[in-house]
Amino acid sequence: MKRIFLLVLTNVMVVVVLGMVASLLGVNRFLTANGLNLGALLGFALVMGFGGAFISLLISKPLAKWSSGVRVIEQPQNADEAWIVETVRKFADKAQIGMPEVGIFEGEANAFATGAFKNSALVAVSTGLLQGMTREEVEAVIGHEVAHVANGDMVTMTLIQGVMNTFVVFLSRVIGYAVDSFLRKGDDRDSGPGIGYFVTTIVLDVLLGFAAAMVVAWFSRQREFRADAGAAQLMGRKQPMVNALARLGGMQTGELPKSVAAFGIAGGIGQLFSTHPPIEERIAALQSA
Numbered sequence: 001m002k003r004i005f006l007l008v009l010t011n012v013m014v015v016v017v018l019g020m021v022a023s024l025l026g027v028n029r030f031l032t033a034n035g036l037n038l039g040a041l042l043g044f045a046l047v048m049g050f051g052g053a054f055i056s057l058l059i060s061k062p063l064a065k066w067s068s069g070v071r072v073i074e075q076p077q078n079a080d081e082a083w084i085v086e087t088v089r090k091f092a093d094k095a096q097i098g099m100p101e102v103g104i105f106e107g108e109a110n111a112f113a114t115g116a117f118k119n120s121a122l123v124a125v126s127t128g129l130l131q132g133m134t135r136e137e138v139e140a141v142i143g144h145e146v147a148h149v150a151n152g153d154m155v156t157m158t159l160i161q162g163v164m165n166t167f168v169v170f171l172s173r174v175i176g177y178a179v180d181s182f183l184r185k186g187d188d189r190d191s192g193p194g195i196g197y198f199v200t201t202i203v204l205d206v207l208l209g210f211a212a213a214m215v216v217a218w219f220s221r222q223r224e225f226r227a228d229a230g231a232a233q234l235m236g237r238k239q240p241m242v243n244a245l246a247r248l249g250g251m252q253t254g255e256l257p258k259s260v261a262a263f264g265i266a267g268g269i270g271q272l273f274s275t276h277p278p279i280e281e282r283i284a285a286l287q288s289a
Contacts, residue, residue, distance in 0.1 A: 041173055049166030057158040061101075061115045061122050068112075070103035070124045080130065087142050088123050091234050095150035097121070109133070109248060113145035114154060121149040137244040140231050144241065147230025153223050160219050164212035172204035173197075220275040228286050238286055245286070249279035 098119025
């Protein structure tokens with residue numbers, strides 16, 4: 001339940017906070033000065049919706065390093081680290097993307113990829129993953145993460161999140177204006193929107209944010225199937241990825257920070273808000289492809 005709360009809260013807080021700042025700066029009064037200005041509202045919603053999403057994307061790599069405690073491998077200190085770097089390099093070359101930074105972080109089995117651009121991404125694996133899987137299985141997991149980068153999943157998810165945020169901002173304010181107009185029938189509106197507008201928009205920012213998070217999570221689950229297939233393609237066969245998923249299903253996986261959770265190899269917080277499909281479904285989809 002805690003992970004569900006954190007996932008959804010992060011997705012909606014940017015919209016809520018920006019909405020409150022806009023209210024303090026008088027933006028809401030401008031939008032409703034002479035009746036609701038839908039054109040101005042749409043522009044406002046686009047700026048708010050995509051602004052926060054793109055800011056999150058641009059800071060995703062440094063934030064991931066800090067929040068996960070990633071140690072970037074500048075110079076391999078042993079044979080295992082050298083192998084990890086060369087595996088990432090091999091897959092990056094095959095996927096025709098720039099060499100990502102490669103890192104290791106302490107924790108239970110997991111791995112992730114992040115970064116705003118295909119040619120300057122980060123691929124990181126946990127110590128638990130390295131200790132609990134065979135080299136071939138780790139190689140498949142690395143292929144999965146490189147496939148995320150090659151598919152442009154970070155940008156795709158940012159665009160989807162931006163669209164959802166835009167709808168949340170736009171609809172909450174249209175409905176808020178309608179509620180406020182109903183509550184203030186006959187009143188002078190020159191003083192700007194009333195309490196009904198502010199309360200309604202804040203409540204709907206949260207409620208619609210939950211609905212938007214479900215949509216974003218659905219798209220995230222579809223990406224996982226593509227990344228699994230991408231790993232199989234990079235390796236030239238399906239079985240290593242199937243074995244890695246099966247192994248992962250029997251391991252204690254580590255939680256990742258929200259900023260990179262959608263791009264990890266493992267995840268799952270319930271049917272509606274899960275960023276990853278069940279392991280069994282992923283294996284079945286890969287075997288039937």
